Amino acid sequence: MGRIMEWAARSDHLRGVPRKAVITAVGAFARAVANLCNKTTAHNADTLMTLVRSRPPGVPLITVSNHMSTLDDPVMWGGFKGLLSFDPELARWVLAAEDICFKNPVFSYIFRTGKCIPITRGGGIYQEHMSEALERLKDGSWLHTFPEGKVFQEDVPIRRLKWGTASLIARCPVTPIVLPIIHRGFDEMMPEKYFYGRRPPLPLCNKNLKVVVGEPIEFDLPMMVQTAVSASSDHVTEDTLQEAKWPVISSAGQKLDETAQRCLYTALSQKIQSSLESLRLLAKRL
Numbered sequence: 001m002g003r004i005m006e007w008a009a010r011s012d013h014l015r016g017v018p019r020k021a022v023i024t025a026v027g028a029f030a031r032a033v034a035n036l037c038n039k040t041t042a043h044n045a046d047t048l049m050t051l052v053r054s055r056p057p058g059v060p061l062i063t064v065s066n067h068m069s070t071l072d073d074p075v076m077w078g079g080f081k082g083l084l085s086f087d088p089e090l091a092r093w094v095l096a097a098e099d100i101c102f103k104n105p106v107f108s109y110i111f112r113t114g115k116c117i118p119i120t121r122g123g124g125i126y127q128e129h130m131s132e133a134l135e136r137l138k139d140g141s142w143l144h145t146f147p148e149g150k151v152f153q154e155d156v157p158i159r160r161l162k163w164g165t166a167s168l169i170a171r172c173p174v175t176p177i178v179l180p181i182i183h184r185g186f187d188e189m190m191p192e193k194y195f196y197g198r199r200p201p202l203p204l205c206n207k208n209l210k211v212v213v214g215e216p217i218e219f220d221l222p223m224m225v226q227t228a229v230s231a232s233s234d235h236v237t238e239d240t241l242q243e244a245k246w247p248v249i250s251s252a253g254q255k256l257d258e259t260a261q262r263c264l265y266t267a268l269s270q271k272i273q274s275s276l277e278s279l280r281l282l283a284k285r286l
Contacts, residue, residue, distance in 0.1 A: 004102065006132070008112035018113040020088045026114055027086040030078030033071070037205040038189060040079030043286055044213040049080065051177060051216075052090055052142055059174055060137040063092065064165060064272055065181040066280065067146035068153055069190035070100065071203055076183050079211050088115075093136045094144040095119045095164070121149065125167040125265075126246060137172045147272060153187035158277045166268035170251045170261070175221050178272065180214040182279045212283040217275045219268065225252040228264035232257065 007013060034040040051061050065072065073094050096116040102108045111118075117133050136143055145168075147161040169176055188207045194200045246258040256264060 004118055004129070005105075005108050005112045008109050009115065009117075009132075013113070016088065018109075019115070022110060022114040023088040023091050024086055026074050027078070027091075030074040030076075032078070033075050033189070033203050034078035034209060037203065038185075038207045038209050040209040040211065042079045042081075042211045042213070043283075044215075045080050045211075047215065048179065048181070048213045051179060055177060058140040060140050060172060060176040061142040061179065062137070062165065062168065062176045063142070063144045063179045063181055064147050064276065065144070065183060066158060066276065067148050067151050068183065068186040069151060069192075070199065071190045072146070072183065072186055073144060075186070075189070075203070075209075076181070076211050079209065090142070091115055092142045092144045093117060093133070095133060095146070097121055119164070125162075125164050130164060130167070134168055134171055137168060137176055138174075140174070143168070143176075147269070151192060153192055158273050158280060161269040161273050163265040163269055165272065166265040167261070169219070169268055170221070170225075170256075170264055171249055175219065178217045178219070180217060180272070180275045180279050181211065182214070182276060182283045183209065183211045184283055185209040210283060210286065212279060212286060214275060214279040217271060219271065222252040224264060224267050225254050225256065225260075228260045228267065229254055229256065231263045232260035 008018070011019065013019065048063070055061060065076070073092075073096075077092070093115045094117070096102070096111055096118060098118040098120045101111045101116060102118045108118075117129050117136070119129060120127055133143060145165045147165040148159050149162040149164075152159065169178065185208050189203050189209060190199060191204075192199055194204075246261060249256050249261065251264065
């Protein structure tokens with residue numbers, strides 16, 4: 001647990017100097033890769049910029065996107081004008097794979113000060129650091145997630161989403177604004193199997209990158225919760241209650257057991273998946 005370094009993620013760590021240094025350096029790298037080494041076009045950028053800079057106080061923002069390369073974050077933010085990627089206060093928090101980004105103390109410190117939250121793939125939606133992500137949302141922060149759960153470089157429909165993002169939406173006291181984003185060309189910039197089946201040591205150049213921002217997804221969370229509770233009550237058995245391992249949570253004023261949570265997370269994930277797929281099809285036409 002020592003390499004997770006929760007203390008390095010705090011805004012007051014060394015008066016915020018390391019965070020500002022890392023965010024500035026990563027932002028410069030992202031803009032160089034997006035705009036100097038490659039050509040990046042951002043569509044509907046104002047929607048994201050407005051939500052990042054001037055959404056209602058205390059309302060969290062979750063951006064969700066497809067996952068095409070290990071450099072999706074931060075390079076996708078480098079394509080937005082207005083120095084979005086340079087401001088340590090406005091910069092996103094992001095869920096990052098522990099086995100890739102937190103391999104050693106040096107990586108852990110850099111990613112932690114860069115507002116990354118370690119996630120163990122396959123560790124479930126109630127693993128320790130999902131609670132940290134939830135705390136950031138309770139603070140009204142911006143969190144980015146890749147709900148597909150891993151890198152996919154094939155140009156195919158959005159796959160079934162993991163439930164982590166849905167669980168954060170349901171558990172947050174203030175329902176977050178959820179904004180879908182689709183990007184294209186990142187598989188060419190950082191292909192998974194480039195040289196002897198490995199990624200290139202540096203991002204490739206002269207690629208056309210595209211980032212398409214959608215519109216916020218509308219959730220009638222109270223209605224979805226009620227539907228989940230009703231659906232779960234039809235499937236509850238004594239064996240189900242004995243096998244339940246998830247904690248009971250509150251969402252939209254109701255208590256949800258594990259069966260109800262599964263129903264709700266499925267419904268939320270399907271809605272996000274549908275929005276991402278519609279945006280993916282639009283991005284292909286732009």
